[in-house]
Every structure is written in structure tokens, then in C-alpha cells.
Amino acid sequence: MGIPTYLYWLWLVPTFDGSASDDWPIGPVLVGWSVAVFLAGVGGGRISRLGSRLLPGGVGVSQLSLEGKRQQAEEALKQSEILNRAILAALPDLIVRMHRDGTYLDIKPATSFPTDLPNFRVGENIQNVLPPKPAQQYLTAAATALKTGEIQIFEFPLMVRDQQIWQEARVLPLNPDEVLMIVRDLTQRKQAEEALKEREAMLRAIGDNLPKGYIYQRVYEPGKGFYYAYVSAGIERLLGLKPEAVLTNAQVTRTVGFAEDLAIADRAVQESLKNLSPIELQMRNCTAQGEIQWSSIRSLPRRLADGRTVWDGVEVDITDLKRIEAALRASEEQFRRAFDHAPIGISLVSPTGRFLKVNACYCELLGYSEAELLKLHFQDITDPADREADLEGLRQLLTGEIQSFQMRKRYITKQGAIVPVYLNAALVRDENGQPLYSVGHIQDIRDRLKVDRMKDEFISVVSHELRTPLTSIRGALGILETGVFDHKPEQARHMLHIAINNSNRLVRLVDDILCLERLASGKVDLVMEPCQVDELMQQAIDSVQTLADEAGITLSMTPLMTQLWAAPDAIVQTLTNLLGNAIKFSMMGGTVWLVAEWIESGAAQEDSAQWVRFTVKDQGRGIPTDKLEIVFEQFQQVDVSDSRKKGGTGLGLTICKRIVQQHGGQIWAESRLGEGSEFYFTLPVVRTSNKKP
Amino acid sequence: MKNKKQILVVDDEEDIRDVVRVSLEIFGGWQIITANSGFEGLQIAKTTALDAILMDISMPDMDGFKLCAALQADPQMQQVPVIVLTAKVLPSDRLQFAALEIAGVITKPFDPVTIWRQVAEILGWAV
Incomplete structure (x- = not known):
């Protein structure tokens, strides 16, 4: 009869645009959400010749009024049918015409998913094809669609080939007894949705469970500014801010920051906004307890098609790390200072003998700069006579025969001088036991x-x-x-x-x-007490009076009536010693003077305290200028035979010097050969009253 | 006594000069000349035929080292054997003596009865 066997297609093309085209990719002909409806002839397979194209916006039915045109119309209808069938065949969806009692009337298999369910064929009832639940859903939807005339949409899972698939069914009323079911596979979308939900759950779990930190998504939207699209719960633990508060007002995060850090962060954000550069910051926050909390912030920006810029980031607490870093820096600084300012030379030497690091004392001792030494091997500056022993020590260190070694050796300075040192060397190994370097301590033993x-x-x-x-x-x-x-x-x-x-x-x-020896070793402390200067002088005079009388020497004393804080016996010993020397070296008939007087601090005395100066003057042979200082050293008489001739020991003036020094005073001598000598010593005055005697 | 050995004793300590002189004269039977300084000893050595010189080291002005050097500088005087009679007994002191052209060292204090034997043995004289 020239008419398609049993189907006419009627296209229903909604008027809305293609915003949902991603959901229903059924081809370029059907714009957006389109439904192809095929109508079967009602009753006994007879065909209702209603099929024709329905233009967008409504339903049209071709009318054949003239017999002459019937042929033309039928031809047009045939062409239309061919087109429609081609389009229908290209649809990925399963399309089924079903009677309201559940009998399948027509089936257009899906191209995008398998439909080889048992009994799935025309004439079979849906209840024999699908499991009870989806079958009932279909029947209910069909009844509702037929009753209301509205499309019914629902989703349901189905086991096919032991795999769960998700389908979406759309049920449309065709006529009072039939519905059209359009079935689309949602499995991939469902899987994607599940995966997305899983990822979101995972992300949330990560963000909420960060021990000391949180994750966030911050957005810059032109015209709207910055805001947070997501903040994990950890922000409350870290900053004491509730996520909801931050999401509502991004500015609250600034309330816990430091102004200078916020300024740096603002610049970094602006830079990132401009160049899409990652943000890496370390910032301080003030905790509720008023303590400084350090955070590390890292985020990556991305620009969205709508012009928004999104930073996905994380902020974690690094306070402990900062504390450890600070402790490490302090430790390193301590080590560096200890190394650099050690009073002994310290060097780190490679297993081959090359200097790796030297401290200032080492450089100073050897006359080289650090840069110069780092180009040398220790053998280069070792006295040839000591090289063999030193190398042997290093060899034994490297082989593990010894843990450290000590030796006296000689270095040759840059200026060519030989410096005797005491070397203490030890080897440092890595965790695998491999030698890293040796640490050498050298002590200048010239003084020793x-x-x-x-x-x-x-x-x-x-x-x-x-x-x-x-x-x-x-x-x-x-x-x-x-x-x-x-x-x-x-x-x-x-x-x-x-x-x-x-x-x-x-x-x-x-x-x-x-x-x-007692004075030098400090074994005997001089017991200080208030002393009358004149009494000390008189005691000394009394001690040497006999000696002076025997030598025919006149003693003259100019006492000072004041008090000193001194060890009286030691001062009398000093005066007696000086007077004895003066008498022994005076000619018969001469005079020896003992004078005590106040002096103000002068060049010889650095502070402003007042001092008493004692003078013992004689008219003896005098002391050569070059011996004025060494006479105070041990056994350094002007004449060796003096000890025998004058009964001295060569230690008297040394003892005097020690006693005066232990009182904080000074002692010295002035002399003119052939005219006599003056021995002076000063003692600081510790006032017992403000009144000067 | 014929051909009596003549020995010069140089020491700035008068008491030690006296003791040495008595010891060597009485127990050694030698003739002793004394000098109280290096200068005096050098003068005597220049003008006197000596069989030996006993000298102290620590003396003012011209010590034993200088006196030795002066003696060695003179062809005649360098022939006279020198014995150092010293109170310097430490190893570091002995090291200094090693450089001297001397016959031997006798340390102080010495036995006044046997010192003459020590001198004779050092100089290889029959006792």
C-alpha cells in the first residue's frame, strides 16, 4: 500500500533550547530535549495515518483533501517515514511502546546499552521481563501518565549480565491505552556521580581530619570579590574560626593574622590572581591564648571559564616545625659561634687531608686566611719532621684502629715561622660508617x-x-x-x-x-683588716733598727696618720724588706728615709680612688736603669754576689711585688747611679669614714 | 814537692773557693790559685802556667760560658783542661755544658775529701 508497514513517526520537539543537550545527545536534528514518538496503528496492527512531521511548537497533521494529490502526499509521507526511521534508528535510547497492561507493543533497541533481557520482545508483558520492582514502577508510571497526560520520569537500577546498570525511564502517554517508554542508560553518569560523591566525601574527610590544618577553596569573582567556597572543619581547631563564619565572611580570617603577614599575603594573592602563580606562604596567627601560631599556606589557582579564579589550598600548623627550626638555628648558631670563637684552632679535614673548614683561631695561628687554607692539605703546613707521624695517625683513624689521637707537632705558618701545637684529632663517620672528616683541635703551646x-x-x-x-x-x-x-x-x-x-x-x-710559693699559689690568703699606716711603718722601722745601727745608718720616718685596709704583717714584711735593702746598700753614715703620703690617682692609677704611697729612699750605689724592672724578678740581683755579700736571697723584692700586687697596688723603683735609689709602692685606701684624717 | 800540679779555681763564692782550695791542697796535694770572677780567672790563666782550671758557671759579668769561650780563643790557654764545678745539675743545664770544650763536670755540693780524686780521674792523672 506504499505506506510504511506499521509505523508513522511523530516528532514532538519542545520549544526550549539546548541547555540539556548534554543529557540527551540524540543528534543535531533534535535540538535539546526532544522526544521521538512513534505511533502504532490502533487495533490489529492497522495503521493510523497520522504520522507526519510536527513542526516545532505544535502538532501538525497533513490533510489530504484531493485524491489527485493523494499520491503526492503518500510519497511525501514515505520520504518522511524513511527520514524518521533513520533518525529513530540513530537514537541511542531504548524506545518501547507499551500497552497500559504492560504488554510490549513495539521495541526500538538501544544502541548505547545492552537490552538483551530474557523475554524482552514484542508481545511479552513487562512483568515477565523486568524484576518486580522496576516492572511495577513502569506500570505505575504508565498509569499515572495515562491518567494525567504528563510525562513520568524515574530512575532505577537493573542487573544485566551480573552487572548493575542504572536506567532512566520517561513514560509518555500516547493514547488512552498506550504509553511510550524512552529508556536511557545512566550507568556511566551514576558511576561518575558516585565517584564524585566519593571524592567529595574523601576530600571532606581529609579536610576535616587534618590534625592541625584545613583545606579550603577560595574564589575571586569579578564584581564580587573574594569569598570562600569551601572550608574544612579543621579551621576551627587551627584558628578558632567556625567554617560557617568564614564561608559567610572571608574577612574573619584576617582577624587572627598579623598586619605585616597579611600585607605579604595580599601581595601574593594579587600576584597569583594576575599570573596564576601558586601561593606559598608562612604566616603567623594569634591564638585565642595569645600565642603565636605559625601556618604554612599553599594553594594553586585556576581560572574558570566564567572569569572566576579559584584557589584550592591547604593551611597547616607549622608552629612545632618553626620551633624546631628555631632550636636548630639556635643550635647551629651556638655551634658556629663555638666553632668560630673557640680559643683553640679547630679544623675539619677530609679523609684525603684537605681542609674543609677552619675557624678564626686556626687562621690566626697559621697566618692564612680561611680561603687560603681551604685550598691546602694539612701536610702542606706541617713541619716535614712531623708529617709521617701525623699521616700515620690519620691512617689509623681511617682504618678504625683508633678513635682519636693526640700529638705534639709543629706547623709552619704562612710567614714561615714554626708554631708548636698540641693536636687532638678524631674522625667523624656517616651513618654507614664511612669517614666523613676528621676534627682537629690544635692548641698553641708556645706559651706552655x-x-x-x-x-x-x-x-x-x-x-x-x-x-x-x-x-x-x-x-x-x-x-x-x-x-x-x-x-x-x-x-x-x-x-x-x-x-x-x-x-x-x-x-x-x-x-x-x-x-x-705560698703567695704565688694563693694557698695563703692575705688577711685584710683596718691598719694604722703609722703603726705599720713604726713596726718596720723597729725591725731594722738594729741592722741600721750596726751599719751606721740613720733611719728617718715621715708617718701618715691614716688607716689602710691591708694585711698588716705582709705590709710590714714589705717595708722591712725594702728598708733592709736600703740599709745594706747604703754607706756608713748615710740616711734611709721611709715616707708615707696621700696621692691622688694619676697616670699610674686608673680609677679615682685615693692611694697611699710609701717611699723608701737610700743614698746607696744606685741601680742601673736597665735593671730597675728586673730587680723585682726572682734571683735577679744587680750583682749575683749580693746575695752572699748582703745576706739577701734574691727573692726579697719578688716577694714585695707579690704582696703589693695582691693588695691591688703597684711597686717600682727609681734610681740614679751613685746617688741612691727610691723604692715606691702604693696601696689603695678603703675609707672607713668620709672624713679624711 | 816537685812539679806540683797548679790548678786555678774560679768561683765568685768566697766560701766555696776556700773549701775547694783547702780540699785540693790538703787532700790532692796540689797548688791552688783562686779567682773570684771570670775576668780575674782569665787574667791569671793568661799569665800563669796552669795544669787545670776548675770554674763555676754562674758568675756575674763573665760567667763560666764566657770564660770558656775566652780560654778556647787563645791557643795556649785552650790547652789547659777545664772542669766545670757547678750547682747546676738539671738535665737542661747539662745540655748547655755539652757545647763546651771541657774535660768534665763536678756538681756541687761535693765531698771535700774526695773531690781531688774526681779531678784526677777526669784529667787522667795518677792518684
Whole structure:
């Protein structure tokens, strides 16, 4: 009959635009949400010739009024049917015409999902095809659609080939007994939605469970400004701000920040907004307890098609890290200071002997700059005589035979001088036991060696000074013992005289050595107490009066009636010593003066305290200028024989010097050869009253 | 006594000079000349035929080292054997003596009865 076998297509094309085209991609012909409806002939497969194109906005039915045109119309209808069937075939959806009792009347299989359900064929009832629940949903929807004339839409899951799929059904009324079911597969969309929900849940869980931090999404929208689109719950724990408050007003985050940090952050955000550069900041916040909390903020910007800029970011608490960093910096700074300012030279040397690091003392000791030393090996500056021993020490360190070694060695400075040092070296290894570097401490022992020499010299001198009178005593007594002078009383007495004189000399010497040693070692503290200066002077005068009388020397004293805070016995000892020397070196008939007077602080005294100066003046032979200072050193008499001739020990002035120094004073001598000498010493005055005596 | 050994004793300590002189004269049987300083000793050495010189080291002005050097500088005087008689006994002191052209060292204090034997042994004289 030239008419399509049993179907005519009627297109229903909604008037709305293609905003939903993503949901229903059924081709370019159907703009937006379009439904193709096919009508079956009602009853016994007869065809209602209603099928024709319905133009957008309404339904049209071609009318054939003239028989002559019937052929033309039928041809047009045929062409239209072909087109419609082609379009229908291209639709991805399953389209089913169903009777209200659930019988499938027509089926257009889906192209986008499998429809090979058992019994799925025309003439079968839906209740024999689908599980009860979806089957009932369809029947209900069909009844509702037929009753209301409105499209019914619902989604349902279905197991196909042991896989769950999601479908969306749209049920439209066709006529009072039939509905059209358009079924679309939603599985992918559902899966995507599930995945999205999962991701959102995961993101929320991460954000809410950040131990000390939160995640956020911040948005800049032209014309609207900045706002937060998302803030995880952790912000309340971190900043004490409720997420809702931040979402409502982004400015509240600024209430906990520091102005200078916020200014830096603002610049970074503006830069990021301009260049889409990542934001990385470290900012301080003020906690509710008033403490500083450090945050690390990182976010990545992206520009949306609508012009908004979105930063997905995270802010985490790094206060502990900052504290550790600060502690580490402090520790490193301490180490650096200890290294740089150590009073001994410290070097780090590679296993090959090259300097890796040296401190200031090391550089100063060797006369090289740090840069110069870092180009050298330690062998380069080691005295050739010590290289072998030093290298052997390093070798044993590297092989693990020893953990450290010490040696005395000599370095050669940049200026060519030889510096004796005491080296203490140890090896530092990495966690795998591999040698990293050796740490060397070098101690300049020039002073120590000098002290050792001085000590040796002192012992030598003391030994000599003790042995000299002992030699005379031993010799004289030894001779007497033989009896050779038994009948020569004059010689015998001479020998006895030698022995006695030298015994006395020995006693004085031992006394002075012990006195000096006690003063030097501090074993005996000078007991300070208020002393009358005039009384101290008188005691000293009294002590030497006999000696002066025997020598025919007149003693003259100019006392000072004041008090001193001093050790009286020590001061009297000092005065007695100076007076004794003055008497011994004076000619008979001469005068020795002892004067005490106030002096104001001058060049010799740095502070403004008042001082008492004692002067012992004689008219003796005088002291050469070059010996004015060394006479205060041990066994440094102007004339070695003075100790014998004058009965001195060579330690008297040294003892005087120590005593005066321990009182905080100074001692010195002035002299003119052949005219006499003046010995001075000063003592600070500790006032007991404001009134000057 | 014929061909009596003549020995110069140089020491700034008068008591020690006396003891040494007595010891060597009485127990050694030698003839002793004494000098109280290096200068005096050098003068005597220049003008006197000596068999040996016993000298102290620590003396003012011209010490034993200087006196030794002066003696060594003179062809005649350098022939006279020198014995150092010293109270310097430490190893560091001994190191200094090693550089001297001397026959030996006798340390103070010494035994006045046997010192002459020490001198003779150092100088290889028959005792």
C-alpha cells in the first residue's frame, strides 16, 4: 500500500533550547530535549495515518483533501517515514511502546546499552521481563501518565549480565491505552556521580581530619570579590574560626593574622590572581591564648571559564616545625659561634687531608686566611719532621684502629715561622660508617712551652741557689770531720764560720722560697683588716733598727696618720724588706728615709680612688736603669754576689711585688747611679669614714 | 814537692773557693790559685802556667760560658783542661755544658775529701 508497514513517526520537539543537550545527545536534528514518538496503528496492527512531521511548537497533521494529490502526499509521507526511521534508528535510547497492561507493543533497541533481557520482545508483558520492582514502577508510571497526560520520569537500577546498570525511564502517554517508554542508560553518569560523591566525601574527610590544618577553596569573582567556597572543619581547631563564619565572611580570617603577614599575603594573592602563580606562604596567627601560631599556606589557582579564579589550598600548623627550626638555628648558631670563637684552632679535614673548614683561631695561628687554607692539605703546613707521624695517625683513624689521637707537632705558618701545637684529632663517620672528616683541635703551646722553660729555669736557679750554700756547708764540715784542722783552731773556726753563715743563708732562702710559693699559689690568703699606716711603718722601722745601727745608718720616718685596709704583717714584711735593702746598700753614715703620703690617682692609677704611697729612699750605689724592672724578678740581683755579700736571697723584692700586687697596688723603683735609689709602692685606701684624717 | 800540679779555681763564692782550695791542697796535694770572677780567672790563666782550671758557671759579668769561650780563643790557654764545678745539675743545664770544650763536670755540693780524686780521674792523672 506504499505506506510504511506499521509505523508513522511523530516528532514532538519542545520549544526550549539546548541547555540539556548534554543529557540527551540524540543528534543535531533534535535540538535539546526532544522526544521521538512513534505511533502504532490502533487495533490489529492497522495503521493510523497520522504520522507526519510536527513542526516545532505544535502538532501538525497533513490533510489530504484531493485524491489527485493523494499520491503526492503518500510519497511525501514515505520520504518522511524513511527520514524518521533513520533518525529513530540513530537514537541511542531504548524506545518501547507499551500497552497500559504492560504488554510490549513495539521495541526500538538501544544502541548505547545492552537490552538483551530474557523475554524482552514484542508481545511479552513487562512483568515477565523486568524484576518486580522496576516492572511495577513502569506500570505505575504508565498509569499515572495515562491518567494525567504528563510525562513520568524515574530512575532505577537493573542487573544485566551480573552487572548493575542504572536506567532512566520517561513514560509518555500516547493514547488512552498506550504509553511510550524512552529508556536511557545512566550507568556511566551514576558511576561518575558516585565517584564524585566519593571524592567529595574523601576530600571532606581529609579536610576535616587534618590534625592541625584545613583545606579550603577560595574564589575571586569579578564584581564580587573574594569569598570562600569551601572550608574544612579543621579551621576551627587551627584558628578558632567556625567554617560557617568564614564561608559567610572571608574577612574573619584576617582577624587572627598579623598586619605585616597579611600585607605579604595580599601581595601574593594579587600576584597569583594576575599570573596564576601558586601561593606559598608562612604566616603567623594569634591564638585565642595569645600565642603565636605559625601556618604554612599553599594553594594553586585556576581560572574558570566564567572569569572566576579559584584557589584550592591547604593551611597547616607549622608552629612545632618553626620551633624546631628555631632550636636548630639556635643550635647551629651556638655551634658556629663555638666553632668560630673557640680559643683553640679547630679544623675539619677530609679523609684525603684537605681542609674543609677552619675557624678564626686556626687562621690566626697559621697566618692564612680561611680561603687560603681551604685550598691546602694539612701536610702542606706541617713541619716535614712531623708529617709521617701525623699521616700515620690519620691512617689509623681511617682504618678504625683508633678513635682519636693526640700529638705534639709543629706547623709552619704562612710567614714561615714554626708554631708548636698540641693536636687532638678524631674522625667523624656517616651513618654507614664511612669517614666523613676528621676534627682537629690544635692548641698553641708556645706559651706552655715558655712556661715550662721558665719553670725549668726557676727550678734550675732555685736548685743552684740552694746548692751553693749547701756546698759551702758540706765542704766546711767535711773538712773539719777529717780532723786536718784539729790542731789549727783558726782554720777550724774559719770552716765553722763558713758552715754557720751558709746555714743561715740557706734558712733565709728556704723561708723566702716558701713564702713566695705560698703567695704565688694563693694557698695563703692575705688577711685584710683596718691598719694604722703609722703603726705599720713604726713596726718596720723597729725591725731594722738594729741592722741600721750596726751599719751606721740613720733611719728617718715621715708617718701618715691614716688607716689602710691591708694585711698588716705582709705590709710590714714589705717595708722591712725594702728598708733592709736600703740599709745594706747604703754607706756608713748615710740616711734611709721611709715616707708615707696621700696621692691622688694619676697616670699610674686608673680609677679615682685615693692611694697611699710609701717611699723608701737610700743614698746607696744606685741601680742601673736597665735593671730597675728586673730587680723585682726572682734571683735577679744587680750583682749575683749580693746575695752572699748582703745576706739577701734574691727573692726579697719578688716577694714585695707579690704582696703589693695582691693588695691591688703597684711597686717600682727609681734610681740614679751613685746617688741612691727610691723604692715606691702604693696601696689603695678603703675609707672607713668620709672624713679624711 | 816537685812539679806540683797548679790548678786555678774560679768561683765568685768566697766560701766555696776556700773549701775547694783547702780540699785540693790538703787532700790532692796540689797548688791552688783562686779567682773570684771570670775576668780575674782569665787574667791569671793568661799569665800563669796552669795544669787545670776548675770554674763555676754562674758568675756575674763573665760567667763560666764566657770564660770558656775566652780560654778556647787563645791557643795556649785552650790547652789547659777545664772542669766545670757547678750547682747546676738539671738535665737542661747539662745540655748547655755539652757545647763546651771541657774535660768534665763536678756538681756541687761535693765531698771535700774526695773531690781531688774526681779531678784526677777526669784529667787522667795518677792518684
